[in-house]
Amino acid sequence: MKNILTVMKKELRRFLGDRRMLATLVLPGILIYVVYSLMGSAFSDVMGGTEDMEYRVLTHNLSPTVATITEQSGLNITYVACTDCAEEHSPEAIAESINEGGYHAYLVFPENFDESIATYDPALGLPAPEVKIYYNSSDADSATAYSTLLALLDALESSMTNRFDVNMSQDVTFDVASEEDVTGMLFSMLMPLLLVILMFSSCMAMTAESIAGEKERGTIATLLITPIKRSELALGKIAALSVMSLLGGLCSFTGVLLALPKLMGGEALGAVDASVYTVSDYAMILFIILSTILVFVSLIAVLSALANSVKEASTLISPLMLVVTVVGVSGMFTGGAQSNALFLIPVYNSVQCISGVFSMSYEPLQIILTVAANLATTGLFVVLLTRLFNNEKVMFKK
Amino acid sequence: MEPMLVATGLRKTFTLSRKQQQIEKSNQKVKVAVDNLSFVANKGEIYGLLGPNGAGKTTTLRMLATLIRPDEGDALLDGISVVNNPDAVRSRIGFLTGELKLEDFFTPNYLFDFFSDLHGVDPAVAAARKTELFEKFGIDRFAEVKVANLSTGMKQKVSLVISVVHDPDVIIFDEPTNGLDVLTAKVVTDFLLELRERGKTVILSTHIFSLVEKLCDRVGVIINGRMVACDTLPAVCDGMSLEDRFFELYKAHVAEEV
Ligand SMILES: Nc1ncnc2c1ncn2[C@@H]1O[C@H](COP(=O)(O)OP(=O)(O)OP(=O)(O)O)[C@@H](O)[C@H]1O
Ligand SMILES: [Mg+2]
Numbered sequence: 001m002k003n004i005l006t007v008m009k010k011e012l013r014r015f016l017g018d019r020r021m022l023a024t025l026v027l028p029g030i031l032i033y034v035v036y037s038l039m040g041s042a043f044s045d046v047m048g049g050t051e052d053m054e055y056r057v058l059t060h061n062l063s064p065t066v067a068t069i070t071e072q073s074g075l076n077i078t079y080v081a082c083t084d085c086a087e088e089h090s091p092e093a094i095a096e097s098i099n100e101g102g103y104h105a106y107l108v109f110p111e112n113f114d115e116s117i118a119t120y121d122p123a124l125g126l127p128a129p130e131v132k133i134y135y136n137s138s139d140a141d142s143a144t145a146y147s148t149l150l151a152l153l154d155a156l157e158s159s160m161t162n163r164f165d166v167n168m169s170q171d172v173t174f175d176v177a178s179e180e181d182v183t184g185m186l187f188s189m190l191m192p193l194l195l196v197i198l199m200f201s202s203c204m205a206m207t208a209e210s211i212a213g214e215k216e217r218g219t220i221a222t223l224l225i226t227p228i229k230r231s232e233l234a235l236g237k238i239a240a241l242s243v244m245s246l247l248g249g250l251c252s253f254t255g256v257l258l259a260l261p262k263l264m265g266g267e268a269l270g271a272v273d274a275s276v277y278t279v280s281d282y283a284m285i286l287f288i289i290l291s292t293i294l295v296f297v298s299l300i301a302v303l304s305a306l307a308n309s310v311k312e313a314s315t316l317i318s319p320l321m322l323v324v325t326v327v328g329v330s331g332m333f334t335g336g337a338q339s340n341a342l343f344l345i346p347v348y349n350s351v352q353c354i355s356g357v358f359s360m361s362y363e364p365l366q367i368i369l370t371v372a373a374n375l376a377t378t379g380l381f382v383v384l385l386t387r388l389f390n391n392e393k394v395m396f397k398k
Numbered sequence: 399m400e401p402m403l404v405a406t407g408l409r410k411t412f413t414l415s416r417k418q419q420q421i422e423k424s425n426q427k428v429k430v431a432v433d434n435l436s437f438v439a440n441k442g443e444i445y446g447l448l449g450p451n452g453a454g455k456t457t458t459l460r461m462l463a464t465l466i467r468p469d470e471g472d473a474l475l476d477g478i479s480v481v482n483n484p485d486a487v488r489s490r491i492g493f494l495t496g497e498l499k500l501e502d503f504f505t506p507n508y509l510f511d512f513f514s515d516l517h518g519v520d521p522a523v524a525a526a527r528k529t530e531l532f533e534k535f536g537i538d539r540f541a542e543v544k545v546a547n548l549s550t551g552m553k554q555k556v557s558l559v560i561s562v563v564h565d566p567d568v569i570i571f572d573e574p575t576n577g578l579d580v581l582t583a584k585v586v587t588d589f590l591l592e593l594r595e596r597g598k599t600v601i602l603s604t605h606i607f608s609l610v611e612k613l614c615d616r617v618g619v620i621i622n623g624r625m626v627a628c629d630t631l632p633a634v635c636d637g638m639s640l641e642d643r644f645f646e647l648y649k650a651h652v653a654e655e656v
Contacts (some may be wrong), residue, residue: 002515002518003515003516006512006515006516007516010504010512013504013508014501014503014504017503018503214501217499217501217502218497218498218499219499219500219501221465221497221498221499222498222499222500222513222560223516224465225463225464225465225488225491225493225498226488226513226516226517227485227486227488227489227516227517227518228516229485392465392466392467396465396466396497
């Protein structure tokens with residue numbers, strides 16, 4: 001026991017004193033926060049920037065009805081009647097006024113539009129009065145003006161043959177999704193994938209360095225001729241690496257937790273907020289993260305012990321990263337009732353549990369199974385690592 | 399004469415990879431590095447293993463130090479088997495060989511404490527020992543410099559000191575003066591003589607005749623993995639100089655094998 005602590009202290013000292021290693025732990029969490037914040041504010045610029053935009057629309061024979069409903073609906077559209085022209089513009093003139101004349105669209109009504117639509121009877125088979133909207137699809141503002149006008153006119157058209165309305169009341173919120181539901185859906189989809197990948201990558205560099213690196217540089221042989229047991233060496237190393245990886249895992253977790261609301265546009269939208277979860281939800285997540293990190297560290301440790309150099313270890317580990325990513329993605333799709341036996345599969349169980357906790361639909365038994373299965377798997381890998389440390393062909397192969 | 403280390407019928411073979419076969423220019427899959435090797439080292443003596451490059455000296459010492467297991471045979475250290483009870487053997491021996499490196503990241507001072515802890519040395523005893531050994535080898539001048547920034551000789555001194563943190567009964571040194579200047583080499587040989595004075599058993603390997611002549615009470619000559627002579631230094635030399643006697647043995651045994 002004392003030897004495990006001694007080995008552990010040495011490893012911790014090694015990594016806490018190494019700025020490069022610390023950076024590989026802390027940076028992913030910070031990076032994801034920064035990147036998501038930037039992406040979030042870029043999104044809201046694109047979406048929110050159009051709101052107070054004023055559209056100028058050149059009109060021909062503007063219908064008074066349309067002018068009135070535009071005003072009533074509070075749309076920021078200014079109609080400018082073309083005064084000096086009795087006729088419709090030529091295509092060239094339209095293009096000029098939209099591209100250079102400062103107009104966003106050119107709206108053409110047939111003469112006496114209001115009377116025509118009042119008396120129009122589709123049963124007679126005559127062509128319906130046609131409204132034309134000219135616009136420039138390559139100009140974002142012009143395109144928005146077009147779709148706004150189109151929606152307005154569509155609404156007018158459907159109100160004229162009105163038999164019933166859907167969701168018309170202004171003062172009722174028809175979307176019953178609560179803040180919890182929106183947050184839960186987003187977090188439970190993205191959290192498992194992001195967390196699993198970030199945890200795996202923070203374990204990777206350090207564990208390969210600590211085991212394959214020591215082998216490569218011949219420093220592990222110096223430990224192997226001391227009277228400590230191989231199992232103590234294995235446990236000490238895995239414990240220290242897990243502590244460090246947990247540190248990295250928590251940084252990543254905090255980063256993701258703060259980053260996801262930012263990605264969705266920050267407090268302005270108010271729909272995604274990590275404070276909807278309780279302390280016990282977070283405690284569950286902590287247990288899952290810890291047990292998953294143990295599995296990752298011990299698995300990577302075994303592979304690193306088989307490798308002769310850090311480089312070789314990375315080659316062995318990188319296919320696993322792919323597997324972990326795929327399993328992480330599975331968290332996005334599966335859901336709902338699942339057999340408890342599935343919670344005995346390491347990594348998959350973690351993904352499902354993280355997803356479950358964040359969508360507020362987990363069962364405590366599933367978490368217990370997950371943590372137990374992960375601890376058992378870690379135990380198995382520790383035994384395997386001890387065996388490898390005892391195997392001279394593995395440890396001293398050149 | 400009380401025997402401290404008794405090796406009987408040690409044998410070690412290595413399976414050669416294709417690449418190693420090319421380097422060794424042979425198509426044999428198995429390399430016999432040590433073959434039926436037996437010897438006894440007594441308490442309070444310096445025993446020397448003498449042999450040319452590739453004779454199997456390092457391999458023999460690695461088996462004694464429990465780093466690798468013999469294919470056949472065994473060695474008893476004060477009655478403890480290196481094959482059956484390697485953990486117990488490890489706490490009684492100190493091993494120095496080029497293969498055992500120290501971590502670049504740490505200072506000699508920290509490493510001494512770390513290995514003392516692993517050997518379960520009482521902290522007060524360890525501190526006193528550290529002061530004494532660091533002074534003897536002049537390590538106190540670079541005790542706080544990271545191993546990465548030490549010269550080859552400095553590293554060798556630190557490795558040597560670390561190999562004896564637990565004051566072992568049997569000290570196994572593989573070419574201890576390799577890469578050291580004459581001044582430092584003298585400190586090392588004096589240290590070995592001092593260990594003998596204190597009743598320790600020293601087993602060292604070398605291909606330097608003068609070192610054997612100066613230090614060793616008894617000597618074993620290894621050629622191609624076999625012990626070809628093993629006795630007190632005067633008995634092995636048989637009235638000749640050690641060098642002449644070695645060439646005679648070498649000719650006889652290499653001729654015999656061809
Ligand atoms: N791990 C290994 N794999 C394959 N062959 C090996 C291995 N270790 C040693 N050998 C072979 O065993 C033989 C003995 O090697 P050893 O290192 O014991 O020689 P040595 O007497 O220490 O030589 P030197 O004086 O050069 O240090 C050599 O032929 C070497 O190539
Ligand atoms: Mg050698």
